[in-house]
Amino acid sequence: MKVVKFGGSSVASASQLKQVTDILESDTDRRIVVVSAPGKRSDDDEKVTDLLIQIGESVENGKKDEKAYEKVLNRFREIIEELALPEETFTTIKERIDDGITMIEHKEPNGLDALKACGEDGTAIILSAFLTSRQHTASYVHPQEAGIFLKDEPGGALVLDESFDHLYELRKRDGVLVIPGFFGYTKEGKLITFSRGGSDITGSIVAAGVKADLYENFTDVDSVYCVNPSIVENPKEMKYLTYREMRELSYAGFSVFHDEALIPAFKKRIPVCIKNTNNPEAPGTMIVADRKDTDGDVVGIASDDGFITIYVSKYLMNREIGFGRRLLQILEDEGVSFEHAPSGIDDMSVILRETALSKEKEDIVLKRIKDELEVDTVEVERDMAMIMIVGEGMNQRVGVASKATQAFKNANVNLEMINQGSSEVSMMFGIHADGIEKAVRELYKVYFT
Incomplete structure (x- = not known):
């Protein structure tokens, strides 16, 4: 079994979601999918999560940003129409966005978290509906239903150990399961989010919980580079890294992963592969517990x-x-x-x-x-x-x-x-x-x- 996570650039548009579906269809071991919110389609585009935060903060200040609100709705509407999905798909997403706004207006705790989570939630609803339209057995799985239980901590939520037992039960379900990243629930039922980059954390938690054979993290690069390619032209690609090396690099500014994202996979020794949604045949970079060619070199x-x-x-x-x-x-x-x-x-x-x-x-x-x-x-x-x-x-x-x-x-x-x-x-x-x-x-x- 493989757990697959697709980042924001991989789900930014209808064409990208078609590519995601092709990747899932090419390997039946890819049974559980974790998705981010739609990212940028071009350099001058806006991420859906950023727009949702903009809306939430404007509501907190007493006047909803209608322009940002329409941008978010139009973004989801365009994807749904291009994928020829039923109108009820859009209605469901809009209702959840409106519910998040209402929570903020009523000053309910974690209202902003609920609104921010609508980006990932919307992607998961759309992808599961599109897989179903392609005659696949597919299900949207809400994080609370999956058993992703979290502890609310300053700086970002932490997963509770009992989550892993609940997640293991997902192995018994048929078809492709689509889970939104970035958020989970406390035992009391309060929605809370991880820090930014939290969909990577969700993917790692799910991979550890279901004891996956491999956790594939799809992004927009063929592999991890040994240095930031915006500083050094055509840097060397890294084919293998250990968890410890990746954690150190992520902490110090590597943008591929949030620096805490791999900890659940690391604890369960689940191998991780970084791959490119737009070039899925490329081998990518493997992140493993140990590598045989460790010879003291700087990687x-x-x-x-x-x-x-x-x-x-x-x-x-x-x-x-x-x-x-x-x-x-x-x-x-x-x-x-x-x-x-x-x-x-x-x-x-x-x-x-x-x-x-x-x-x-x-x-x-x-x-x-x-x-x-x-x-x-x-x-x-x-x-x-x-x-x-x-x-x-x-x-x-x-x-x-x-x-x-x-x-x-x-x-x-x-x-x-x-x-x-x-x-x-x-x-x-x-x-x-x-x-x-x-x-x-x-x-x-x-x-x-």
Whole structure:
């Protein structure tokens, strides 16, 4: 059995949904399908999810954005008409969108989540109806019916372990099952969504639950590249990656997967294949628990900006028992999550995402650090970027770090931070954001050309 997930570009139009159906018809093992909301049809197009958020926020502010509302309805109407589906298909989708808007108007909790979920829900309703029109046994399966039970957590929902037992029951059902991605339900029946990119998480959860032999994730590229192709022209393709390598790359800016998406598949050791909807015969990139050709080489380079560094210095910090704990406790008290915390004898840096620390919150945190920890220096540096080189067993290969530092020198980019710690998979470098592209190009040269 294969679980197949199709991303937004794969379901952006009626022609793309016909291509999706051809892919499903070509392999009868593809029995469970998870779908995203319709994505962009061209560079200047809009994603349905973005339009739904626009509508929801306008309703929260007291006046519904009728233009965005009509755009969403017209998008679904065009797809349904081109696929020659019955009018009731459109009516069902419109009713669910209107229900989400009503929830927001009545200030019901999670009303915006309910509206955002209508993109994926609409795609699943359409695809199951189209498969049925092509004489296939196919069913739309609502996430609550499938048993996708979640815990509502800050930053995005988390799956409950009991979901996997419920999902396994799907194996008993006949035909092709189509499940909308991105959302699930609490045990109390409240709809909640994952963070953006959440359809990948749904696909991974479903694959783990039904114990699939393979989880295929269809997107718009033939394979995963070792570096961002918008920075380096014609980069090397990666045929195999381990879960750990993919997780590290995704965290540091690879756009193929949300960085948490593969965790359910990883725990159940379900192999994952990244494939191209528009070129389904291409072998794609396999993501597996282990690969035999692990020889310590760098397999990928990822980069991301939008980081802040809080730098703290205090003489004899290393002798002060509990200093690091108290510093991180201040962040916890203020609801601020951190990413990394490299340290020296008398200094410590805490790396945060810019989104985690507003200017107002920054003032509070800095004052508390000064007053409670009595530090010599506390500074905040913005516009930081992280570049990560990734490869299993990299720390056992002599010269990996020296090649990286030479690349930064060649790019004339100053290193603000180096962090490897005990990781065998990655090495991270902190730089100012304006040096990302130069540094990545030089790193690609030293490792891949």
